[in-house]
Amino acid sequence: MRDTVSTMKRRQRTGKGAPGIVEVAARAQVSPAxxxxxxxxxxxxxxxxxxxxxxxxTEMGYIRDRMAGAMHNRFSGSIGLVVPxxxxxxxxxxxxxxxxxxxxxxxxMLVASHNYDPTLEVSIIRSxxxxxxxxxxxxxxxxxxxxxxxxxxxxxxxxxLWGYDENPRIPFVGANNALAGYxxxxxxxxxxxxxxxxxxPDTHNNDRARDRKNGALKALTDANIVSDKxxxxxxxxxxxxxxxxxxxxxxxxxxxxxxxxxxVIAHGVIYAAYELGIHxxxxxxxxxxxxxxxxxxxxxxxxxxxxxxxxxxSIAADTLVHMSESGEHDTVKNQVIETExxxxxxxxxxx
Amino acid sequence: MRDTVSTMKRRQRTGKGAPGIVEVAARAQVSPAxxxxxxxxxxxxxxxxxxxxxxxxTEMGYIRDRMAGAMHNRFSGSIGLVVPxxxxxxxxxxxxxxxxxxxxxxxxMLVASHNYDPTLEVSIIRSxxxxxxxxxxxxxxxxxxxxxxxxxxxxxxxxxLWGYDENPRIPFVGANNALAGYxxxxxxxxxxxxxxxxxxPDTHNNDRARDRKNGALKALTDANIVSDKxxxxxxxxxxxxxxxxxxxxxxxxxxxxxxxxxxVIAHGVIYAAYELGIHxxxxxxxxxxxxxxxxxxxxxxxxxxxxxxxxxxSIAADTLVHMSESGEHDTVKNQVIETExxxxxxxxxxx
DNA sequence: CTGAAAGCGCTTACAG
DNA sequence: CTGAAAGCGCTTACAG
Numbered sequence: 001m002r003d004t005v006s007t008m009k010r011r012q013r014t015g016k017g018a019p020g021i022v023e024v025a026a027r028a029q030v031s032p033a034x035x036x037x038x039x040x041x042x043x044x045x046x047x048x049x050x051x052x053x054x055x056x057x058t059e060m061g062y063i064r065d066r067m068a069g070a071m072h073n074r075f076s077g078s079i080g081l082v083v084p085x086x087x088x089x090x091x092x093x094x095x096x097x098x099x100x101x102x103x104x105x106x107x108x109m110l111v112a113s114h115n116y117d118p119t120l121e122v123s124i125i126r127s128x129x130x131x132x133x134x135x136x137x138x139x140x141x142x143x144x145x146x147x148x149x150x151x152x153x154x155x156x157x158x159x160x161l162w163g164y165d166e167n168p169r170i171p172f173v174g175a176n177n178a179l180a181g182y183x184x185x186x187x188x189x190x191x192x193x194x195x196x197x198x199x200x201p202d203t204h205n206n207d208r209a210r211d212r213k214n215g216a217l218k219a220l221t222d223a224n225i226v227s228d229k230x231x232x233x234x235x236x237x238x239x240x241x242x243x244x245x246x247x248x249x250x251x252x253x254x255x256x257x258x259x260x261x262x263x264v265i266a267h268g269v270i271y272a273a274y275e276l277g278i279h280x281x282x283x284x285x286x287x288x289x290x291x292x293x294x295x296x297x298x299x300x301x302x303x304x305x306x307x308x309x310x311x312x313x314s315i316a317a318d319t320l321v322h323m324s325e326s327g328e329h330d331t332v333k334n335q336v337i338e339t340e341x342x343x344x345x346x347x348x349x350x351x
Numbered sequence: 352m353r354d355t356v357s358t359m360k361r362r363q364r365t366g367k368g369a370p371g372i373v374e375v376a377a378r379a380q381v382s383p384a385x386x387x388x389x390x391x392x393x394x395x396x397x398x399x400x401x402x403x404x405x406x407x408x409t410e411m412g413y414i415r416d417r418m419a420g421a422m423h424n425r426f427s428g429s430i431g432l433v434v435p436x437x438x439x440x441x442x443x444x445x446x447x448x449x450x451x452x453x454x455x456x457x458x459x460m461l462v463a464s465h466n467y468d469p470t471l472e473v474s475i476i477r478s479x480x481x482x483x484x485x486x487x488x489x490x491x492x493x494x495x496x497x498x499x500x501x502x503x504x505x506x507x508x509x510x511x512l513w514g515y516d517e518n519p520r521i522p523f524v525g526a527n528n529a530l531a532g533y534x535x536x537x538x539x540x541x542x543x544x545x546x547x548x549x550x551x552p553d554t555h556n557n558d559r560a561r562d563r564k565n566g567a568l569k570a571l572t573d574a575n576i577v578s579d580k581x582x583x584x585x586x587x588x589x590x591x592x593x594x595x596x597x598x599x600x601x602x603x604x605x606x607x608x609x610x611x612x613x614x615v616i617a618h619g620v621i622y623a624a625y626e627l628g629i630h631x632x633x634x635x636x637x638x639x640x641x642x643x644x645x646x647x648x649x650x651x652x653x654x655x656x657x658x659x660x661x662x663x664x665s666i667a668a669d670t671l672v673h674m675s676e677s678g679e680h681d682t683v684k685n686q687v688i689e690t691e692x693x694x695x696x697x698x699x700x701x702x
Numbered sequence: 703c704t705g706a707a708a709g710c711g712c713t714t715a716c717a718g
Numbered sequence: 719c720t721g722a723a724a725g726c727g728c729t730t731a732c733a734g
Contacts, residue, residue, distance in 0.1 A: 020727055020728080021727065021728060021729095022727080022728095030705085031704065031705045031706075032705090032727090032728080033704070033706080033707095033728095033729075033730080034705075035728095036730085040729075044703070045704085046703055046704085049703080061501070061504065063480045063501070063505075064481050065481065065483065065727055065728065066481045067418040067421050067422065067482065067726095067728090068422060068728035069728055069729065070710090070728090071418065071419060071709090071711065071712090071726095071728070071729085072710055072728070073710095073729070073730090074710090076418060077481070077482065078461070085447065086447035086450055087440075087447035087644070089438075089440075092437060092438040092443040093438045095437055095438065095462075096436065096437040096464065099463055103475070106478070108461050108463060108479065109461065109462060110429070110459050110460065110461055111446075111450060111460060111462055112450055112454060112459065113451070124454070126414060127457070127459055128459065129414045130415050130416065130428070131417055131418065131428065131429060131459060132416065132417075150412065154369050239648045240644075240645075240647070240648050243648050268648060271648050274650035275650055293438075293590070293591075294591075294618070296591070297591050297619060297622050298622060299622045299625035371711055371712080372711065372712060372713095381721085382720065382721045382722075383711090383712080383721090384712095384713080384722080385719085385720060385721075387712065387713055388713090388714095388719090395720095396720085397719055397720085400719080415711095416710095416712065418710095418712090419711035419712035419713085420711080420712055421712090422710095422711085422726035422728090423712070424714090424726095425726090
């Protein structure tokens with residue numbers, strides 16, 4: 001005594017109160033095909049037919065099912081963004097810009113973080129692929145081959161953020177991190193410092209950090225300063241940790257300047273100096289990389305290299321949308337974002 | 352001389368190198384139905400058949416198409432998170448926790464921000480609905496009726512974050528913001544302060560801020576302190592702005608304490624005091640709400656109310672997944688997250 | 703400009 | 719435990 005399948009299904013959907021294209025078509029007295037056309041390419045529908053469909057759709061509260069549509073035209077309308085971490089200022093500004101720009105293109109964003117674990121990154125990409133994403137932005141060029149291959153095989157547009165590479169495997173929107181590292185360090189050297197400590201994150205699976213560090217060390221070499229291994233410290237992107245590490249070196253090694261892998265680390269160093277009563281920049285110069293929100297406001301304001309996260313995010317979104325619409329995946333040019341040294345109050349000449 | 356449609360389609364897919372369930376089935380010498388079962392409910396497939404399918408799928412690099420699957424079982428495997436802003440610490444920690452927890456449940460996260468614009472929020476929700484999300488988390492209880500209705504009609508599980516309400520329209524995972532506001536203010540009053548300034552964000556479309564502010568003012572009333580309108584200032588969640596506003600009031604009104612709507616605002620106030628050479632807490636007490644990452648590290652460390660963003664994010668993710676799996680949308684209990692006053696160095700007794 | 707029909711890649715009763 | 723077949727809600731040549 002059960003309902004037939006088709007009756008059950010219809011009842012279920014009706015029960016859910018969500019009308020489909022068929023119901024809208026019935027109400028507007030047209031075929032489902034015409035309703036579909038109305039939503040995808042209104043121009044091909046006659047104005048008064050258009051009006052009827054619009055009215056029916058609005059009255060019934062119709063919402064398109066893009067998943068059903070995606071089965072034909074292969075476009076889900078979602079674009080993926082895979083980052084190491086979401087809640088770190090480094091990336092959250094970029095994520096926000098990326099998301100906002102996608103919204104303007106009528107796309108939604110799928111984000112996930114892998115916490116610098118390349119294997120996790122692979123499963124995230126797989127999971128995004130299962131959802132038929134129209135494109136993906138990854139951070140940097142350090143990825144497992146599997147990851148890149150899965151995307152290439154499916155011709156999903158990919159773009160690498162932040163990183164810079166002469167000969168990249170993935171087209172990028174990024175800045176020359178080596179140059180950024182070189183510039184801040186050079187600035188500190190120009191101020192007369194030779195006893196410089198470096199706080200950089202683990203460069204494993206992180207080409208941005210690697211480039212910055214190499215750039216920094218090159219500035220040292222170019223200035224004929226012998227770099228002391230003990231002054232080259234590993235420090236995560238975390239204020240608490242950088243503060244602790246800075247307190248340790250400031251009470252032992254006593255460098256006259258500290259160059260940090262990014263602004264978050266530099267903030268921690270500034271706090272450490274406060275607590276120890278070390279005057280900045282009188283007794284210690286501190287420099288970061290990134291120019292995050294807040295770096296101009298901290299006291300003393302932070303000398304850093306501007307690396308516009310928001311621009312990277314917006315440009316990446318535009319580029320991916322364009323790639324997916326045009327199908328031109330291979331002709332995409334790398335987009336180099338210029339960096340700029342910003343000298344503020346946290347660095348100064350050595351007395 | 353053109354190919355038939357079916358040939359073209361097949362070629363196109365093959366050209367893209369992405370095998371479907373049919374190709375996997377052929378290779379494993381089973382029917383597509385069995386391959387489908389293997390992925391959805393492996394147990395019903397005989398072990399050796401299972402092995403053959405697994406092998407075929409791996410060799411061919413098969414990736415499921417969840418969109419196609421979602422047409423039947425109505426589950427896309429994606430859950431939405433709609434926040435006012437993404438790059439503000441208030442939310443980015445929560446987003447990260449939400450995302451990480453969803454990943455454990457094999458779900459992906461769609462995020463978007465509406466920047467406190469309820470109309471934009473409606474279009475975001477519509478856009479999420481078009482992607483057949485399995486659930487949505489919104490922030491607070493201030494939403495347009497359209498938004499709530501669209502979700503209810505489609506029986507999509509919804510949860511409100513952060514907010515607290517005796518009688519909420521949407522079940523929530525949140526904290527008692529009024530109590531949080533009351534507590535910090537009370538603490539400052541207990542320290543002997545009566546000349547207190549308040550820096551709170553615009554409470555329009557922001558029930559969390561509204562509750563906190565009301566709680567703060569209630570503490571004032573309870574202590575028989577007359578609140579002076581001129582000391583109740585509106586300030587966005589932005590260090591630069593709060594620093595500027597704080598500098599202004601610290602050079603004119605000269606309150607002995609400033610209570611802030613959240614920790615970001617408080618950070619700006621601390622920087623303002625630095626620049627003006629005002630000692631904290633000797634000459635000025637500063638308190639925040641939230642206990643963000645970094646609030647324990649800033650010097651002086653910030654007195655605040657702990658409002659665990661990460662826990663809210665994780666619990667919300669768990670709850671939404673559970674709701675969508677169980678179909679129990681209406682029996683969900685509100686989950687109150689306890690708050691805790693954390694007294695640090697930025698507040699002190701009035702001399 | 704519009705409709706009928708086939709099809710997108712899966713899932714799921716139904717029948718072995 | 720497995721297969722054949724119908725169907726999910728749309729889109730798109732094809733034919734008017």
